[in-house]
Amino acid sequence: MHDYSFRTKPSEIGLKPLGENPGDPSVSTAGDKDEHTAPEVSVGWSRIKKSPAFWLLVVAFLFMGLVNGAILPNQVTNMTSVTVNGAKIVTGGHDPMWAGTVLSAYMVTVVIAKISLGAIYDRFGLRFGNILGSVACIIACVALCFPTTDLGPIVAAVSFGVGTCMGTITPTIAASKQFGMADLGKVTGTITSLEMVGGTVGAIVSGVLFDATGSFASTWIVCLACSVVMLVFLLASEPIAAKLRASVAGE
Numbered sequence: 674m675h676d677y678s679f680r681t682k683p684s685e686i687g688l689k690p691l692g693e694n695p696g697d698p699s700v701s702t703a704g705d706k707d708e709h710t711a712p713e714v715s716v717g718w719s720r721i722k723k724s725p726a727f728w729l730l731v732v733a734f735l736f737m738g739l740v741n742g743a744i745l746p747n748q749v750t751n752m753t754s755v756t757v758n759g760a761k762i763v764t765g766g767h768d769p770m771w772a773g774t775v776l777s778a779y780m781v782t783v784v785i786a787k788i789s790l791g792a793i794y795d796r797f798g799l800r801f802g803n804i805l806g807s808v809a810c811i812i813a814c815v816a817l818c819f820p821t822t823d824l825g826p827i828v829a830a831v832s833f834g835v836g837t838c839m840g841t842i843t844p845t846i847a848a849s850k851q852f853g854m855a856d857l858g859k860v861t862g863t864i865t866s867l868e869m870v871g872g873t874v875g876a877i878v879s880g881v882l883f884d885a886t887g888s889f890a891s892t893w894i895v896c897l898a899c900s901v902v903m904l905v906f907l908l909a910s911e912p913i914a915a916k917l918r919a920s921v922a923g924e
Contacts, residue, residue, distance in 0.1 A: 715853030738871025765820030782834025
């Protein structure tokens with residue numbers, strides 16, 4: 674006769690918390706030893722919403738949304754041309770076939786980056802992942818300023834293919850690593866909702882700036898500034914969140 678038994682906790686069948694690397698000997702159940710693992714201390718929404726660390730994250734991803742909203746609908750027209758009121762404005766001057774090939778390279782990069790970015794966060798930590806994604810956005814914004822060259826659009830496509838994945842991958846990872854698992858849905862829901870607001874603003878701003886200047890260059894400069902601010906805010910959020918966790922753990 675088979676011996677059947679019920680389990681009441683995931684740990685009884687060897688399952689680990691989100692973000693914990695089971696092969697890392699430095700992981701301890703006593704607390705969050707480093708940024709590579711999900712913290713044992715969960716802060717809770719009542720404290721999270723009052724913490725500057727949380728609002729730094731929110732604003733950082735608001736800017737991430739703005740960058741996405743500006744680049745995504747305009748990356749092809751930046752390489753080719755735009756027709757406004759019957760008048761053709763040459764932006765990059767490349768033919769649609771060439772632009773389509775570059776866009777395909779972007780989409781392939783997105784697929785690879787979405788698979789890889791989570792593993793990068795787990796392996797190298799939150800700070801490294803945030804720097805990687807933000808720097809990729811910065812490089813993309815600079816490269817987009819050179820649409821008439823062959824290299825500029827290609828570098829922009831590959832770099833933004835990595836950077837744009839922060840918008841979907843990073844909010845949950847950052848929230849869980851900085852504040853714990855309690856109220857994770859509420860935390861990430863707030864972050865991603867305001868990120869979508871940023872996307873709407875980015876699309877509008879890019880259109881207004883193009884109408885005013887006849888070029889996307891000013892849009893990419895704004896996106897570059899937003900990417901830099903995003904990186905600064907993401908890095909500033911981490912030590913504040915660590916102090917908050919230490920305060921909660923000491924109670």
